[in-house]
Amino acid sequence: MKFRNYLEAITDIGIYPLVSLMLFVAFFGLVTLYVIRGNKKHFEKLSNLPINEKD
DSSP states (O other): OOHHHHHHHSTTTTHHHHHHHHHHHHHHHHHHHHHHHSOHHHHHHHHTSOSSTTO
8 A cells, every 4th residue: 555545544634734834834924023023233243243153
């Protein structure tokens, strides 16, 4: 039996892709809002951090 046949035998398996898509969209939306509405001075400070920590 192929793997696809096993998945088709599971009841209500179609809800999992929908739930995972909704979680991804929610996470992506929250990160986008954080970046857009975030503190610009904080992001400027983070962008100016040195790559080499010994300086």
